[in-house]
Amino acid sequence: xxxxxxxIEDNPMVIKSLEFKLKRDGNNxxxxxxxxxxxxxxxxxxxxxxxxxxxxxxxxxxELISYIKKNTPDTPIIVLxxxxxxxxxxxxxxxxxxxxxxxxxxxxxLSLRVKRLLG
Amino acid sequence: xxxxxxxxxxxxxxDLPWIMKWNILFSLVFLALAISFFAVIIWIRIYxxxxxxxxxxxxxxxxxxxxxxxxxxxxxxxxQIEYFKKEHLKSxxxxxxxxxxxxxxxxxxxxxxxxxxxxxxxxxxxVDFILIDLNKGSWYTTARAINALSELGIEVPDHKIEVxxxxxxxxxxQQSQLYFLKLAEENPLAFLNKTVRPLTTWQQIYIENALxxxxxxxPPDFSQWLEHDLSSVVEFxxxxxxxxxxxxxxxxxxxxxxxxxxIIKWEAINSLVSLEYTELLEIIIPDFMNNSxxxxxxxxxxxxxxxxxxxxxxxxxxxxTTDWELRIKYLNIEQDFLPDKKERIYSQFxxxxxxxx
Numbered sequence: 001x002x003x004x005x006x007x008i009e010d011n012p013m014v015i016k017s018l019e020f021k022l023k024r025d026g027n028n029x030x031x032x033x034x035x036x037x038x039x040x041x042x043x044x045x046x047x048x049x050x051x052x053x054x055x056x057x058x059x060x061x062x063e064l065i066s067y068i069k070k071n072t073p074d075t076p077i078i079v080l081x082x083x084x085x086x087x088x089x090x091x092x093x094x095x096x097x098x099x100x101x102x103x104x105x106x107x108x109x110l111s112l113r114v115k116r117l118l119g
Numbered sequence: 120x121x122x123x124x125x126x127x128x129x130x131x132x133x134d135l136p137w138i139m140k141w142n143i144l145f146s147l148v149f150l151a152l153a154i155s156f157f158a159v160i161i162w163i164r165i166y167x168x169x170x171x172x173x174x175x176x177x178x179x180x181x182x183x184x185x186x187x188x189x190x191x192x193x194x195x196x197x198x199q200i201e202y203f204k205k206e207h208l209k210s211x212x213x214x215x216x217x218x219x220x221x222x223x224x225x226x227x228x229x230x231x232x233x234x235x236x237x238x239x240x241x242x243x244x245x246v247d248f249i250l251i252d253l254n255k256g257s258w259y260t261t262a263r264a265i266n267a268l269s270e271l272g273i274e275v276p277d278h279k280i281e282v283x284x285x286x287x288x289x290x291x292x293q294q295s296q297l298y299f300l301k302l303a304e305e306n307p308l309a310f311l312n313k314t315v316r317p318l319t320t321w322q323q324i325y326i327e328n329a330l331x332x333x334x335x336x337x338p339p340d341f342s343q344w345l346e347h348d349l350s351s352v353v354e355f356x357x358x359x360x361x362x363x364x365x366x367x368x369x370x371x372x373x374x375x376x377x378x379x380x381x382i383i384k385w386e387a388i389n390s391l392v393s394l395e396y397t398e399l400l401e402i403i404i405p406d407f408m409n410n411s412x413x414x415x416x417x418x419x420x421x422x423x424x425x426x427x428x429x430x431x432x433x434x435x436x437x438x439x440t441t442d443w444e445l446r447i448k449y450l451n452i453e454q455d456f457l458p459d460k461k462e463r464i465y466s467q468f469x470x471x472x473x474x475x476x
Contacts (some may be wrong), residue, residue, distance in 0.1 A: 011227065016182045017190075024190055024191065048155070089452075103227055104233070105227070105228065105229050106228065107232050108230065
């Protein structure tokens with residue numbers, strides 16, 4: 001069965017690449033260009049995995065993570081962010097994210113991490 | 120009929136007073152100018168729209184092409200590259216958009232995908248266009264070309280970039296510095312020996328960032344630029360000695376705490392504090408009075424970080440009672456040393472201020 005992945009990202013190039021790669025891996029990919037759109041999807045659907053940026057328009061990545069952890073705590077979350085600051089990465093892990101990937105990212109590595117979390 | 124019309128117009132025109140003739144003439148000239156102005160605006164708008172449309176089309180085409188090239192295992196790379204080169208790299212706009220999109224992808228991807236993009240860039244023959252841009256003459260095309268070379272790790276003979284190290288435009292100088300830094304396997308700051316224009320603050324930040332994030336070799340010995348002719352390079356080297364914990368150069372930094380240039384002096388004190396050179400206080404405290412306010416504040420900061428309350432008291436007598444900036448800093452540090460006497464120190468400060476002591 002196809003796994004449902006929500007990609008929350010505002011960079012069109014990154015969106016296209018993630019969508020292409022994850023679809024090639026046999027997943028059902030839903031895109032949200034900003035935090036508000038992501039919240040709409042999260043209220044309507046349960047996802048198998050969420051891939052999110054931290055810096056997002058309207059609703060930040062951290063707010064989204066809190067919302068997901070409160071409502072569907074078992075949904076794995078991967079953060080894809082440009083930040084390499086230790087405190088930001090630690091904060092994300094403390095909030096309960098399962099993995100943290102820094103940009104620039106390797107699509108093959110990301111694909112492997114997604115597969116690992118989807119089990 | 121036409122003849123009658125023209126002869127009527129002639130007689131009418133010749134009967135007019137000269138002021139009317141001038142009025143009509145000017146009205147016609149301005150009308151022509153207004154019409155041409157509007158025509159140009161409409162033409163520019165249409166041209167821009169068509170150009171944007173073409174740009175968008177090429178971007179969409181490239182996103183699909185690049186994603187298939189990178190992630191589709193069934194994609195016939197050789198033939199598709201040849202096809203793309205032949206069909207979609209005809210105009211300069213198509214080439215510009217392609218270079219920009221590949222760079223954009225490269226910025227966001229790393230590992231195998233980034234290497235694949237570098238291969239594609241060469242295979243599409245885009246390096247030749249970059250080299251043409253490099254020699255075009257306008258500063259922005261040169262800066263853009265050098266940026267593309269360094270982003271994609273494309274090496275060209277050193278002399279082709281060295282000429283831009285001392286260019287009048289900051290942006291071009293900055294890109295050429297980053298080119299040498301990002302492509303270096305050793306001695307990444309060798310370009311400083313050929314630099315004769317001061318490093319701006321932004322250039323120093325970019326160099327430090329590139330050293331940290333892109334250069335993979337052994338960090339350079341920063342003390343080799345302590346004698347550089349440019350004070351900005353000396354200042355940068357002093358800062359880097361501390362950033363890279365080059366404790367072996369502490370002795371070489373000492374003369375700079377007596378330097379005539381306050382910025383260099385400030386940087387030297389700051390670096391020695393970072394390197395936790397406690398003997399520093401014995402040199403700077405007795406000399407406190409002979410410094411500018413900038414350095415005095417930095418000496419107080421050094422005492423806060425390296426010294427004791429006793430060291431601070433040695434400075435207390437040297438601060439003029441009316442120098443509030445120094446006194447506030449002094450009292451703040453005193454509070455840090457004596458947290459239990461915080462209240463008393465504050466009351467003393469307010470009392471002194473009230474009576475302008």
